[in-house]
Amino acid sequence: MASAAAAQLAALTNAYKELFATTFIGFTVSTTLYGVSVLQTYLYFRQYTEDQWTVKTMVATLWTFDSLTTIFVAHVLYVFVFGFLNREPEINIPWTFTAEKLLVTLITFIAQFFYAHTIWKVSLSKITTAFIVVLAVGSFGLGIYTTVHLFKNPALDSISTRSFLIVSGLVQGLAALNDIVITGALSYYLYIRRIHSLASSGKLIDKLVLYAVSRGTLTAIAQIMFLVLNVGVPHHQYWLPFHMAVGKLYVNSVLATLNVRQSLTQTEVQLGPGVSQLVNQNGEKSHIGISSKPITFAPIGVTNSTMTTVTLSRSGAPDVEQG
Template structure:
C-alpha cells in the first residue's frame, strides 16, 4: 500500500512538472513571436511616419521598451525555475522570482497605456465626454487593481499565494475590467464608423476612392482587435479562476500585453494600407496626420503649395471622416458627408475640370 501511494504521488508530481514545462514553453514561444512582430511594426512606424506628433512617437517607444522588458523578465523567471533551481530543495521552487512579479506589473502598465490610447482616439472622433470618461475610468480601475496584485506578489512571493482565494478574486477583477473595457472601446469605434458610413460617398481626385470600402475595413479591423484582446483576457480569467492549481493560464498571461502593443502599432501603421493608384494615400483624421486637426481643418503639403481645407462640422459630437490624397506635393480633401453632397461634388468636378 505504501509503495502504491508513493507511486501515485510521484506520478502526480511528474504530471504537474510536465504541465508547467508545457504551458511555459508554449506561452514563451508565442510571446517571443509576438515580440518579433512588435519589432517589425515599430520599425515600419518610425520609417513611414517620421512627421507624427512627438506624443505618438513617445507612446510607441514606451510600448516597445515595455514589450522587450516583458520578454526579458519572462526569460529570467523561466531560467530561474528550470535551470538555477534544478535539483534544489522543493521549497525553493515555491518562491516566485522577482522577474515574474515585475513582468505582471509591466503587462498591467501596457494594458493601461494601450487603453488610454484608444480613449484619446474615442475622444477625438466623437467628443462624447460620458463615453470617453467611462472608458478612462475602467482603464484606471484595472490599472489600480493590477498594481494591488503586484504588491501582493512582492509581499507574499510564494507560488501558493497565486492560488489563494483573495488573490484569485483580485486578479479576476483586473482581467474582467480590462476585457469589459476592450468590448466597450470596440463598440464605440464601430458605432462611430458605422454612423459615418451611412452618409459616406465616393469622391473624385483623379480616380474615384470609395469611402464605404475603407470604413468597412476599419470596422472589421476594430472588431478583430477588440475581440482578440477581450477573448485573451477572458480565457486568462476563466482558466485562472476555474483551475487555480494548474498553469493553463500562463500562455495567455504572457501574450496579452504583446497583443495590446501590436494592436496600437497596427492602428498607427494601418494608415499606409489605404492607398489608391499613383501612390495616393488615404489617411484617417483620427490617426494624427501631421498638420491636420481633429475637425478636418486642413493639411499643409509642406512644399509651399496650396492648402485645401474641408469645412469643419458645426456639431462637435459628429466629426466627419476626412481623407487626404498626397501626391507630388498636392493635397486634396474629401469629407464623408451625405451621399447627395458627394454626388453633387462629383458632378461639379465633371462640369468644371
C-alpha cells in the same frame, strides 16, 4: 514517513512539469508576437518621422516594455528549468514574473488609454470616453494591487488564495469588458460615419470597422481566456500562455493602428497630439499637417479633382466639406 516524502516529491515534480510546459508555450507564442512588434516599431519610426514626440515616446515606451517582458519571461523559464533539475524544496514565483506582470498592466493601461483618445475624437462622446477611462483606471489600479501582493508573497500558492483570485478576476474582467466597449464604440461611431458618408468613403470606413473589430476581438479573447482559466482552475497554471501573450497583443494593436495610415487609400489620419497625413493609392504621402487634436480617422474620397472630407460635429451630426 518515506511514503509521505515520496508523495511530496511527486507533487513537486508534477507542479514543475506543468509550470515548465505552460511557461514554455507562453514563451514561444509571446516571442513570436514580439518579433512582429519589433518589425512594426521599425516600420513606424521609418515611415512616420513627422509624428510629434509624444506619439514617438509612446511607441518607444511600449516597445521597451515589450522587450523587457520578453527578457523576464525567458528568465522565468530558466528558473523553472534549473529549479526542476536541482529539485528545490519549494516553488516560489520569480521576481521577474511579478515584474513582467507589472509591465503587462502598464501596457494594457497605455493601449486602452490610447483607444480612449481615439473614441473621443471619433465620437466626441464624453460619456463613452469617460466610461472607457474609468474601466482602464480600475483595471490598472487592481493590477498594481496584485503586483504588490506577489512581491510581498512570492509563494506559488499565494496566487490560488480566494482573495487574490477575486481581485485578479476583476482585473481581467474589467480589461476584457473595456476591450469589448472599445470595439463596440469604434464600430458604432464609424458605422454612423458610414451611413452619412459618400460612396467613395464607404469602403474605407468598412475597412476601419473590420480592423477595429479584429483588434478588439483578439485582446478580448485573450483576457477572457486568462480570466476563465485563472478563476476556473486556480490550482493550475493553464492561464500562463494567455497572460504572456495579452500584453504583446496590445502592443501590436497600437502599432498596427499607427502603421495602417500608410496603407489606407486617400485617407487623412490624425494621431495626437500628432500628425495629420494624407496618403494616396500608391502609399505616397500627399499631405502632411500637424494637428494638436487627439485621434481621429477622417476618410477622404477623391472623385476627379474634388475632395470630400467627412467629419462629425460636436453634436454628432456629420459635416461634409467639398473642395
